[in-house]
């Protein structure tokens with residue numbers, strides 16, 4: 001239970017600034033504290049400010065600060081064993097190295113390269129056409145030269161609400177997907193939506209049309225949210241934007257999650273190619289007219305082999321992956337070695353791939369698969385999502401991996417969840433759904449804009465060449481403001 005004084009000061013803070021809801025009003029003693037978004041979020045920011053390498057002891061030290069303890073209703077710091085467990089929970093991007101330190105996946109060379117060379121330049125293109133929101137989240141300015149159109153950035157993401165303990169899904173690995181929940185957490189509802197700082201959740205002006213998708217994850221419910229679901233939702237969202245907001249250019253921004261990055265069956269990929277010449281293709285599940293997978297006599301799902309599409313040489317001409325008719329291996333897959341030789345690489349002594357395709361960081365010519373993987377035509381295969389949007393004239397951006405701080409929708413989910421936890425527990429799906437919708441609707445637009453500005457500041461810090469550690473420090477001021485009323 002919260003001491004009276006704290007409750008009163010919280011109530012006051014709440015009236016002054018509804019962003020300052022405490023996360024733990026009713027206590028969650030049965031749950032580990034780390035399952036609370038607020039604490040996890042602060043530790044996440046702290047770890048990032050420590051740098052690329054951190055030790056679990058850093059958490060112990062941070063939580064020994066009485067001010068931090070007070071904020072989270074703790075009376076002492078945690079043990080080193082707990083800290084290690086928490087690192088694991090926070091570990092969607094903290095990878096343990098052999099020296100017992102934790103390495104920040106956020107600062108991985110390939111991730112940083114993508115952030116600096118691809119993502120930031122693409123975001124900067126929008127910069128001068130964006131509405132700039134002041135700190136109050138009410139006033140804004142945008143001056144467009146004649147003939148220029150406003151750009152609106154729409155961030156997409158998914159989140160899951162749980163009926164019983166309604167815990168955050170945790171800092172699981174970004175590619176983990178929606179895994180089955182253990183029994184006891186009750187029903188869950190997944191929400192998938194788009195948000196912009198200018199308009200909030202993506203809705204028509206009268207609120208009747210919506211980009212939001214609710215999904216009951218799990219067997220015998222709606223199944224799992226797949227790439228087809230994302231494509232369907234995105235398609236509907238583009239309809240809505242074209243119909244109601246045709247005077248702006250819309251950019252759709254997605255997380256770097258496997259579900260979002262699916263490519264067309266048969267699109268070139270070096271991932272599973274054999275090194276040598278052989279019969280080879282892409283597995284495709286055989287489906288009946290209703291779209292259901294067909295099972296063979298052995299009861300297993302039937303698959304057929306689909307040839308992969310042509311690759312492209314640097315000059316743009318096509319490179320067929322299969323030998324032509326008349327060749328001694330006519331119709332067979334050439335194999336990585338032949339494909340690379342045709343591109344001028346000497347690969348005779350090169351192995352097919354490094355063990356588990358876990359090449360040394362930064363290595364580019366260690367194995368056949370890595371070389372092919374990095375070839376421009378293999379890198380630039382558009383995803384189904386990109387193709388869908390580009391065909392309709394919408395720009396698509398994919399956030400760098402591990403950079404949830406750049407997607408302000410995350411904080412809006414957090415805000416809605418804090419409200420949701422304050423509602424009475426529900427028994428029926430329909431009641432739970434009503435609570436979820438109510439909580440999401442209650443996120444004030446001013447807060448959304450503050451969250452968006454915070455993400456923008458991170459982007460700015462990265463643009464100026466700051467690394468994750470420095471960017472977190474640069475944003476510390478924001479954290480102080482956030483907790484000023486505690």
Ligand SMILES: [Zn+2]
Nearest residue numbers: 354359366367
């Ligand atoms: Zn390699």
